[in-house]
Amino acid sequence: MIKQTTILFVGIAFVVLGMTSCQSEKEPTQQDIVKKNVEEYLKPKMNDPESYEFAELKLTDSILYSDNVKYRKEYFEKNLKYDKDDLERQERYKTEIPSMFSEEKVTELNSKIEKNEKILSEIDRLSTELGDKANDVASYTYYYSFRGNNKLGAKVLNEYILQTNPSPDFKVVNLAKNRDQVLLNPNDFPGYLEMIKIMIEN
Structure with a gap:
C-alpha cells in the first residue's frame, strides 16, 4: 500500500511539474506576433536595419466582414443609381x-x-451565407512607430498606420505613412473576389 501511495505521489509530482513548465513557456500574444511580423516586413526596406529601435505598437481599430459588405454594397448602389439616372436622361x-x-x-x-x-x-447572397461570421474581424489597424537612421544617418522617429490580417497569422496587409494610403476594406469578405472575377469575365 505504501509503495502504491509513493508511486501515486511521484506521478502527481510529474504532472504538476509538466504543467508548471508549460505555463512558463508563455504563448506569444497578438501584440507579440504583430510586432514580429511588421519588423520582418519593414527591416529589409530600411536604409540601416541595424539602427532599428522599436517605439510603440497600439491597436486603434478593427474592420469586420460586415463593414466590408456594407462598403461594397454602397459602392455598387452608387454606380447603379448613376447609370439609372443617365439612362433616364437618354430617354x-x-x-x-x-x-x-x-x-x-x-x-x-x-x-x-x-x-x-x-x-x-x-453580395446579398454571400452576406446571408456569412451568418454570424459577418461579425468576425477582417483586419486590424494599429498605430506603429520606430526609430531608425535616415539617408543622412540621423536617427528619426517614423510613424505608420499598420493594417494586418486577422487571427491567427496577423500578417501585414498595408503599412501606410498617410491616412489617404489606408485600405478602406482590406480582405473584403469570403466569396467576394471569386464572385467579382466571374462577373468581370462574363
Whole structure:
C-alpha cells in the first residue's frame, strides 16, 4: 500500500511539474506576433536595419466582414443609381433633344445596370451565407512607430498606420505613412473576389 501511495505521489509530482513548465513557456500574444511580423516586413526596406529601435505598437481599430459588405454594397448602389439616372436622361433626350440621344449609350447603360444588379444580388447572397461570421474581424489597424537612421544617418522617429490580417497569422496587409494610403476594406469578405472575377469575365 505504501509503495502504491509513493508511486501515486511521484506521478502527481510529474504532472504538476509538466504543467508548471508549460505555463512558463508563455504563448506569444497578438501584440507579440504583430510586432514580429511588421519588423520582418519593414527591416529589409530600411536604409540601416541595424539602427532599428522599436517605439510603440497600439491597436486603434478593427474592420469586420460586415463593414466590408456594407462598403461594397454602397459602392455598387452608387454606380447603379448613376447609370439609372443617365439612362433616364437618354430617354428624355429621345423625345426632347433627339440629337443628344444615343442608342449605343442606352445599350451600354442597360448592360451596366443589369451587371450591377446581379452583383448586388450576389453580395446579398454571400452576406446571408456569412451568418454570424459577418461579425468576425477582417483586419486590424494599429498605430506603429520606430526609430531608425535616415539617408543622412540621423536617427528619426517614423510613424505608420499598420493594417494586418486577422487571427491567427496577423500578417501585414498595408503599412501606410498617410491616412489617404489606408485600405478602406482590406480582405473584403469570403466569396467576394471569386464572385467579382466571374462577373468581370462574363
